[in-house]
Amino acid sequence: MMPLALDILLACILLLVFVVDLLLPAEDKRGIAVVACAGALITLAASFVLDVQGTAFGGAFVNDAVALYLKRVFLAAGALGVLIGMDHADRFFPRRQGEYHLLVLSSLLGMTLLASARELIFIVVSFELMSMPLYVLAAMRKSERSAEAALKLYLVGAVSSVVTLYGLSLLFAAAGTTMLSGVTAAAKAGNPMVVPGLVITLAGLGFKIGVVPFHMWVPDTYEGAPTPFVAFLSVAPKAAGFAALIRIFIEALPGQKATWAPAVIVMCVITMVVGNVLAIPQTSVKRLLAYSGIGQMGTMLLGIGLVTPDGLGMLLFYLVAYLFTNMGAFAVASVIEDASGSDHLDAFKGLSRRNPGLAMAMLLFLLSLGGIPFVAGFWAKVGVFVAAYRAGYVWIVVLGAVLAVVSVFYYMRVARSIYMERPVAGTEGRVPMALSMKAAVTVACVGVVGVGLYPAPFVETALAAARALMG
Amino acid sequence: MELALFVLFGTLAVLGSLGVVLSRNPVRGALWLVGALFCLAVLFILTDAHLLAALEVLVYAGAVMVLFLFVIMLLNLREEELGPRRFTPVKALAVAGTVYLGWLMAVPMWKAGRVPPAAPADYxxxxxxxxxxxxxxxxxxxxxxxxxxxxxxxxxxxxxxxx
Known part of the structure; x- marks a missing residue:
């Protein structure tokens, strides 16, 4: 089977969505979301059935274990993202929902290609294919805040793309070829252009995944953009940023780790501290999740900074846990926001009486984000910190444990609003949920509990992929 | 001859880019950008990339910049809307950062000092x-x-x- 099969399948589905959008009447376009979601799921299933391992285009495109693992993460996030956005799109921009799902799929295609990219131009183009639709999606709602969120995302995205491109151009100057294998050879030969190139590339990609000191855009964008889209934005593009980091730094430049690994470790420690501390005073749940997400990014970045197969494997596993947990949490926030028009902590008060099932789900996601035992997030955090311990970073493990306690404090503040407080006057009624949203939250819950109770297959696949990459 | 042309147009390109960043009036900034892009096209010719040079002038200095100017004129910004020119610590930091980054890159480039491999015949x-x-x-x-x-x-x- 040809290595590109999955990506071509996804591209065909993207074009199918385009055609279906034209065929459906303007009044009822809900069918598109079903096609888009089914398409992502079919591609996900195909990744298990078809044999797509191998390389194409002279090694520029590679489907190794890591690429396949990441592709599955992206496709699962895409399918769940479409499912979460289905009802919201139909209610708030019914005539444009075709475009919404089309753009989600094109961003998804950029990510699946990025996971396989082992050539500089290919990396840049797939990064743009991923980012460009995101800017538009952030501006879907017809409000000033949505426009502001989109503009911030766009400006930061454009600048970081340029910075990354500049860094990569220096790597090209060193290698004389755009293949990453050439960059490895140039680094081995001690070409002096490699170091500035990788430092600038690291800064550019840092913007993309929103680690401190490049994190300023995250809370504002999350607050203003449509919440179901934020569920997707907070997980899939970040995972794609890690895909690029893995390809460029871990795969191509492991010999230079004395240069970049300390910088990454410093970045991830600062990110963990700043994200978790700034999350404490937040009263908007979306902003709180944004800052906590920054903190989680810091923990995940540790998997890159350790430069060990354990660390990388645990980063890959963390992405799965984070996918279900964070997308679930934003899905619940979206339900609340659509019902009450606000994502303030007050809107969550008394949720246990207004919709017990939803309250239970949110509690589960918060526990998983905080890393409480026997849900997905626990194993992810433990895994990363055990890998850090084995690599000799005991002080980071201690710091991580302290910050985990801090994070439990602010996550439980949300849980307390949900369970301990009375609903604010005027919001006592039951919180309604569309069928698609029920399905999405259920899937996320099953994912969080399933990965929490039975993490072994995910961990083993992730570790095997990481070992295969790092030898 | 080649070196002289490179130094001349390289300097002009840098000056043009500085003009883009420093000019207050967006129309002037856009015109500076046309100049900078034109100088870049000359640099492309000096490296034997003739097609790229032609495309640079046609697409960037031509088509794209015309659109830029159209949009700027449609927005019709007035002088007072631009706000006063201020010197802030952030700007000083940005300048310092740029200088540092330039130094960071100039040193290895200087040290590398190698002639790149010969380009293929159809380059x-x-x-x-x-x-x-x-x-x-x-x-x-x-x-x-x-x-x-x-x-x-x-x-x-x-x-x-x-x-």
Whole structure:
């Protein structure tokens, strides 16, 4: 089977969505979301059935274990993202929902290609294919805040793309070829252009995944953009940023780790501290999740900074846990926001009486984000910190444990609003949920509990992929 | 001769870029950018990339900049809307950062000081670039078409804000 099969399948589905959008009447376009979601799921299933391992285009495109693992993460996030956005799109921009799902799929295609990219131009183009639709999606709602969120995302995205491109151009100057294998050879030969190139590339990609000191855009964008889209934005593009980091730094430049690994470790420690501390005073749940997400990014970045197969494997596993947990949490926030028009902590008060099932789900996601035992997030955090311990970073493990306690404090503040407080006057009624949203939250819950109770297959696949990459 | 031309147009390109950043009036900034792009085209010619030089002038200095100017004139910014010129610590930091970064890169470039490998015979010709795009870089090239599709869909949707 040809290595590109999955990506071509996804591209065909993207074009199918385009055609279906034209065929459906303007009044009822809900069918598109079903096609888009089914398409992502079919591609996900195909990744298990078809044999797509191998390389194409002279090694520029590679489907190794890591690429396949990441592709599955992206496709699962895409399918769940479409499912979460289905009802919201139909209610708030019914005539444009075709475009919404089309753009989600094109961003998804950029990510699946990025996971396989082992050539500089290919990396840049797939990064743009991923980012460009995101800017538009952030501006879907017809409000000033949505426009502001989109503009911030766009400006930061454009600048970081340029910075990354500049860094990569220096790597090209060193290698004389755009293949990453050439960059490895140039680094081995001690070409002096490699170091500035990788430092600038690291800064550019840092913007993309929103680690401190490049994190300023995250809370504002999350607050203003449509919440179901934020569920997707907070997980899939970040995972794609890690895909690029893995390809460029871990795969191509492991010999230079004395240069970049300390910088990454410093970045991830600062990110963990700043994200978790700034999350404490937040009263908007979306902003709180944004800052906590920054903190989680810091923990995940540790998997890159350790430069060990354990660390990388645990980063890959963390992405799965984070996918279900964070997308679930934003899905619940979206339900609340659509019902009450606000994502303030007050809107969550008394949720246990207004919709017990939803309250239970949110509690589960918060526990998983905080890393409480026997849900997905626990194993992810433990895994990363055990890998850090084995690599000799005991002080980071201690710091991580302290910050985990801090994070439990602010996550439980949300849980307390949900369970301990009375609903604010005027919001006592039951919180309604569309069928698609029920399905999405259920899937996320099953994912969080399933990965929490039975993490072994995910961990083993992730570790095997990481070992295969790092030898 | 080649070195003299490189120094001349390289300096002009840097000055043009500085003009873009420093000019208050956006129309003037755009015109500076045309100049900078033109100088870059000359640098491309000096490296034997003739097709790229032609495209740079036609597409960037020509088409794209005309659109830029159109948009700027449609926005019709007035002098008082631009706000007073201020010197802030952030700007000083940015300048210092740029200088540091420049130094960081200039030193290894100076040390490297190597002659790059000789270019293949068809380098920079229409045929050579065409072969590269449709053979080595076919996949990114095809992806660009999807990227443009997504960009067009997005642009139309944002421009047509009727729900």
């Amino acid at each position: 920079g010709t229409v045929e050579g670039v065409g072969m590269l795009i449709f053979k080595n870089y076919l996949l990114p090239f095809e992806m660009t078409s999807l990227l443009l599709l997504a960009a067009v869909v997005g642009a139309v949707m944002l421009a047509k804000r009727r729900m």
